[in-house]
Amino acid sequence: MSNPDTASLTSTTNPAIEAADATPHDLKATTDLNPTEDDTKSDDVEPEEDDEEDNLFTSIETSEQEALGKTEQASGHDATAAPTLLKDAITKGEVDVDESEAEEEKGEGLGEEKKGEEHVHHRTNQLEFLLNKASEYSNFIANDLAELQSGLAAEAELALKREEKKKRKSEGGDKKKKKRKKNDGEPTEGEVNLAAAQTKHESGLAGKKPIFIQPANLAEGCVLKDYQLEGVRWLVSLYENGVSGILADEMGLGKTIQVGLVISLVAHLRTMAVSGPFIVVAPLATLPNWVREFEKWLPTHPVVRFHGTQSERDEMMAGPLNPKNKKKDDFPIIVTSYEVAIRDEKRLNKIGEFTYLVVDEGQRLKNHRCTLISSLKRIRSSNRLLLSGTPIQNNLDELWSLLNFVNPAIFDDLSIFQSWFGFKNIGQKVQGATTEEDILLEQRQNQTVTKLHEILRPFLLRRIKKDVLTDMPPKKEVVVYAGMSKLQTGYSEMIEKGVLRDILLNQGIEQARTLSQTNKQMNHRKNCNHPFMFGEPIDPATGNPLGTAHPQLLIKASGKFALLDRMLERLFKDKHQVLIFSQMTSLLNVIEDYLILRNWKYCRIDGSTKIDERQRQMDIYNAEKTANGGKRNDSDDRHFVFLLSTRAGGLGINLATADTCIIFDSDWNPHQDSQAMDRCHRIGQNRPVAVYRLLTVNSVDVEMMEKQISKKKLERMAIVGGDFRKAGSRSRGEFNDQALTNLLEADVKDLQSKGADAESVRIDDDEFEMIMNREKLFAEGDGAIPSEGKMYDVLDSNKGDMLGAMHA
Structure with a gap:
C-alpha cells in the first residue's frame, strides 16, 4: 500500500x-x-x-x-592461570605464590580442601596485584591532569594580568581621544559587543581553570568544548602511560563529538612530532563521515578511505599507502571498514605497527570469539582505542572482551575475570542467577563491586548528557499498559495449544503457511503487537482484507493499537511530532496501514532502506523544525510520525525534530531501546521529550521488561556506580552500600500484577490525561503526578531510568 x-x-x-x-x-x-x-x-x-x-x-x-x-574443548581454561602481567609479576616476586602452590604446580598434589583454599589465595593475590597496578595508572592520569590544569591556570592568570595592565595603560592614554569618544554619544553596537566579549573572556580567565590547550593545528573555527578538551587530555595521558582505553560517552552526545576527540588526539600527537601511521576501523556507513570530519578538523594532514574493489585497494597500497612511506609526516590517516580490516589484515600489517588503532562502535567486539576481534587483534598497534556508548549490554563477559582487546597483557584470561566478578542475571528467577542480596553481601565482605570499579577506572571514561549538555531539555519515560482484545486472547490460547496455523489456514489465511508453531515465545510477541501479523483475515462479504473493509477493526483487533490510536490522536491535536519504534518490519507495515487510514503524513526507515534514502527522509522530517520563517511546522499537513525499526538505527540517525518517542515493542537488549530514545533526546533538541513504552499485561512483554531491568541493574552497578565521568578518579564522592542498594532497585516493581486489579484493562481518562498533558507530566514537586498508577508507571529520572544512564 x-x-x-x-x-x-x-x-x-x-x-x-x-x-x-x-x-x-x-x-x-x-x-x-x-x-x-x-x-x-x-x-x-x-x-x-x-x-x-x-x-x-x-x-x-x-x-x-x-x-x-573443538579447540576450546581440547585446551580448556585453567582458572589459576595468570594474565601476562601477573605471570611477569610472579616471576619477579611481586606476587606471592606460597610453597604449597609451587609444589602443586610441580605435580606433588594436595588434598581437595587444601587445593580449594590455595586456589582462592592465588586468585586473591592476583586481584590485589591488578588493583595496585590500576591504582598506579589512575594516579598517573589524575596527577597528570591536576598538574596540567595548575600550569594552565598560572598561564591564564599571567595573561589576565597582562590584559589588566594593557587596559590601565589604555585608560591613561590620549585624553583628546577620550573626550572625542564622549562627545560622539552612545557607543556603537560593535563597540558594545566587543566590550561584552572582552568581559566574558576576562571573567573566563579569572574564574575557570583551563583543562587542556586545543591543538594548534586544528582548523580555524573548529573549537573544542571543555569536556572535549578533558577527553583529549585523558587520551594523551593513556598514550604517555603506555596503556589503551575505552571512550564510553553516553549515547545521545553525538557521533561527531567522539570523532572530534579522536581527530584532536591525532592532531596533538602530530604537534608533538609523534609519527603515524594511524588507522580508524568503523562501520561501512560511517566511513564518509569520518573522512569528512578529518578533512574539516585537520585539513593539513591527508586522509584516505581504504575501501573499494581489490584493484582500487591495490592502487592505494602502491600509491599513497605505500608501506615504504609510513614514517613520513604526510603519510595519510587510514579510515577503513570492518570488512576490509578482515580481508586485508596482512597488507595492513605491512604498514603497521600503527601508532593508534581506533575502533568505532566498539561494542561489536563484545563477543571475544568473533572473527572481527580476532582479526583486529592481529593488526599490530602500539595503542588501541575503542569508542562505544554501550560497554555492557548483556553480561560482564562482554566488558572483559573489550578490556582484553585494548589491554591484552592485563586482561587475557576470561575465567579469572569471571572468578572475580561472577555476577549474572541479577534478580532473575533462573538457575545460577545472582540476587541483589548476594551482591550487597559481596560488597560488604570483600568490596567486590568497588574493586571492579577501581580496575576499570584508568581505562574507561564516560561522560553523560546531564553533565555535559546542561541546556538539554528533560526526558520522562512512561510505561503504559494495555490489555488484549478478544481476538488476541483467542490467538494466545491457540498458540499455547499449537493449533494456530491449522485454524488460520482453514480460515483461508495463506500467509499462515510460513508460521512456525515451535517458537511459541515469538508467536506470543507477534500476537501482543497485532494478530494481523500472522496474516489478515478476508471479509467474506466484500472479499477484501478485513482491515480495509472495516478500518476500525484494524484498531480494535489489538489492545496496543487501541492505546496507540488514542495517544496519537491526542499528540496530533497537541502539535507534537512522534517517533514510533518496533523490532518487526511486518508490524511497521500494519502501522503504515493505520496511518494511511488516519490520513497522517509519515516517514519510514528500516533495515532495507538504503543510506541515501535514509538521509533523504531525515532531511524531509527535520526540515519542518525550521519551516515557515524559522518556526516549527505545527500544521495538520506536517510529517507527524516517523516509523523506525529499532535495530536499523545505529548509523547516526538524528531526529531531534520529534519530541515524543513511542517504543511499541521492547527489545531483549535494553540498549537498543535506549539508542532509539536518543534519536530525539540528543544535541539539537529544544523541547522536553516524552517516551512512552507500550506493554501488554500478563504477556511475554512483561518477561522481556523484567529481563531488561536485570541487564540495566548490571550496567548501573558496574558502569554508572563506577562514576567514570572524570579521568582517573571519582567525581561524586565515595561509593557506599546505600548507593549500591539504589542502583539495584527495580524501576517498576511487581510487573506481573499490573492490570490485575483494574476493572477494565485500559487506562482510564484521568490517568491518560496525567501522562499525555505535558505540563502535568513534567511538573515537579507538589504538582508532580504520582509515579505509579493502575495502568502506567513514570520512571524516576533522578534515580536513573531503566533505559538511560543513572546519575548517581
Whole structure:
C-alpha cells in the first residue's frame, strides 16, 4: 500500500520484506558478531545493518564455529592461570605464590580442601596485584591532569594580568581621544559587543581553570568544548602511560563529538612530532563521515578511505599507502571498514605497527570469539582505542572482551575475570542467577563491586548528557499498559495449544503457511503487537482484507493499537511530532496501514532502506523544525510520525525534530531501546521529550521488561556506580552500600500484577490525561503526578531510568 502524500517509499506489502520477517537469517546477520542467549529468541527482528559486512561475518562465523568449539574443548581454561602481567609479576616476586602452590604446580598434589583454599589465595593475590597496578595508572592520569590544569591556570592568570595592565595603560592614554569618544554619544553596537566579549573572556580567565590547550593545528573555527578538551587530555595521558582505553560517552552526545576527540588526539600527537601511521576501523556507513570530519578538523594532514574493489585497494597500497612511506609526516590517516580490516589484515600489517588503532562502535567486539576481534587483534598497534556508548549490554563477559582487546597483557584470561566478578542475571528467577542480596553481601565482605570499579577506572571514561549538555531539555519515560482484545486472547490460547496455523489456514489465511508453531515465545510477541501479523483475515462479504473493509477493526483487533490510536490522536491535536519504534518490519507495515487510514503524513526507515534514502527522509522530517520563517511546522499537513525499526538505527540517525518517542515493542537488549530514545533526546533538541513504552499485561512483554531491568541493574552497578565521568578518579564522592542498594532497585516493581486489579484493562481518562498533558507530566514537586498508577508507571529520572544512564 502506498500513499503519494507520505515520504515513505517503502511498500507496506513488499513480499521480500515479509519473507525476511519469517526467516531467522536476518537475526543471524544481526547477532553473529555478538550473539547472546536473548538475541537468539527472536526470529522476526530487524537486522542492525543490511550490508556486505554482516553477510561476510555470518559466513565466516558459521565456518569457524565448530572448529573453535573443538579447540576450546581440547585446551580448556585453567582458572589459576595468570594474565601476562601477573605471570611477569610472579616471576619477579611481586606476587606471592606460597610453597604449597609451587609444589602443586610441580605435580606433588594436595588434598581437595587444601587445593580449594590455595586456589582462592592465588586468585586473591592476583586481584590485589591488578588493583595496585590500576591504582598506579589512575594516579598517573589524575596527577597528570591536576598538574596540567595548575600550569594552565598560572598561564591564564599571567595573561589576565597582562590584559589588566594593557587596559590601565589604555585608560591613561590620549585624553583628546577620550573626550572625542564622549562627545560622539552612545557607543556603537560593535563597540558594545566587543566590550561584552572582552568581559566574558576576562571573567573566563579569572574564574575557570583551563583543562587542556586545543591543538594548534586544528582548523580555524573548529573549537573544542571543555569536556572535549578533558577527553583529549585523558587520551594523551593513556598514550604517555603506555596503556589503551575505552571512550564510553553516553549515547545521545553525538557521533561527531567522539570523532572530534579522536581527530584532536591525532592532531596533538602530530604537534608533538609523534609519527603515524594511524588507522580508524568503523562501520561501512560511517566511513564518509569520518573522512569528512578529518578533512574539516585537520585539513593539513591527508586522509584516505581504504575501501573499494581489490584493484582500487591495490592502487592505494602502491600509491599513497605505500608501506615504504609510513614514517613520513604526510603519510595519510587510514579510515577503513570492518570488512576490509578482515580481508586485508596482512597488507595492513605491512604498514603497521600503527601508532593508534581506533575502533568505532566498539561494542561489536563484545563477543571475544568473533572473527572481527580476532582479526583486529592481529593488526599490530602500539595503542588501541575503542569508542562505544554501550560497554555492557548483556553480561560482564562482554566488558572483559573489550578490556582484553585494548589491554591484552592485563586482561587475557576470561575465567579469572569471571572468578572475580561472577555476577549474572541479577534478580532473575533462573538457575545460577545472582540476587541483589548476594551482591550487597559481596560488597560488604570483600568490596567486590568497588574493586571492579577501581580496575576499570584508568581505562574507561564516560561522560553523560546531564553533565555535559546542561541546556538539554528533560526526558520522562512512561510505561503504559494495555490489555488484549478478544481476538488476541483467542490467538494466545491457540498458540499455547499449537493449533494456530491449522485454524488460520482453514480460515483461508495463506500467509499462515510460513508460521512456525515451535517458537511459541515469538508467536506470543507477534500476537501482543497485532494478530494481523500472522496474516489478515478476508471479509467474506466484500472479499477484501478485513482491515480495509472495516478500518476500525484494524484498531480494535489489538489492545496496543487501541492505546496507540488514542495517544496519537491526542499528540496530533497537541502539535507534537512522534517517533514510533518496533523490532518487526511486518508490524511497521500494519502501522503504515493505520496511518494511511488516519490520513497522517509519515516517514519510514528500516533495515532495507538504503543510506541515501535514509538521509533523504531525515532531511524531509527535520526540515519542518525550521519551516515557515524559522518556526516549527505545527500544521495538520506536517510529517507527524516517523516509523523506525529499532535495530536499523545505529548509523547516526538524528531526529531531534520529534519530541515524543513511542517504543511499541521492547527489545531483549535494553540498549537498543535506549539508542532509539536518543534519536530525539540528543544535541539539537529544544523541547522536553516524552517516551512512552507500550506493554501488554500478563504477556511475554512483561518477561522481556523484567529481563531488561536485570541487564540495566548490571550496567548501573558496574558502569554508572563506577562514576567514570572524570579521568582517573571519582567525581561524586565515595561509593557506599546505600548507593549500591539504589542502583539495584527495580524501576517498576511487581510487573506481573499490573492490570490485575483494574476493572477494565485500559487506562482510564484521568490517568491518560496525567501522562499525555505535558505540563502535568513534567511538573515537579507538589504538582508532580504520582509515579505509579493502575495502568502506567513514570520512571524516576533522578534515580536513573531503566533505559538511560543513572546519575548517581
